[in-house]
Amino acid sequence: xxxxxxxxxxxxxxxxxxxxxxxxxxxxxxxxxxxxxxxxxxxxxxxxxxxxxxxxxxxxxxxxxxxxxxxxxxxxxxxxxxxxxxxxxxxxxxxxx
Numbered sequence: 001x002x003x004x005x006x007x008x009x010x011x012x013x014x015x016x017x018x019x020x021x022x023x024x025x026x027x028x029x030x031x032x033x034x035x036x037x038x039x040x041x042x043x044x045x046x047x048x049x050x051x052x053x054x055x056x057x058x059x060x061x062x063x064x065x066x067x068x069x070x071x072x073x074x075x076x077x078x079x080x081x082x083x084x085x086x087x088x089x090x091x092x093x094x095x096x097x
Contacts, residue, residue, distance in 0.1 A: 001028045022051045034049075 002024055004016060009028050016026050028036040040051075053069050056062045 003029055005029050022055050 002019060003069075004012070004026055006028060009016060009026075016038060020026060020040055025039055026038040028038065030077070051060065053064065055073050057064060
């Protein structure tokens, strides 16, 4: 939970709102007395997956894809349950993928 004075809030409103969009709560203080609370409309971060992904990306935990998954990916049959990973890897090498 972030804390900000009234002056900081006036000077950095955009930054504070960005933090709120990412799910953080900001307490506005007036002479060390809390007077207001900025919090996201959707308190549950699961309702805001974009905010959650952006937060994970900023922390370096994930990296978003730059392109869509090709349609050919979905056209292939998934590997059979009884096949081994090694066999699948060797098959891919033989096919030149």
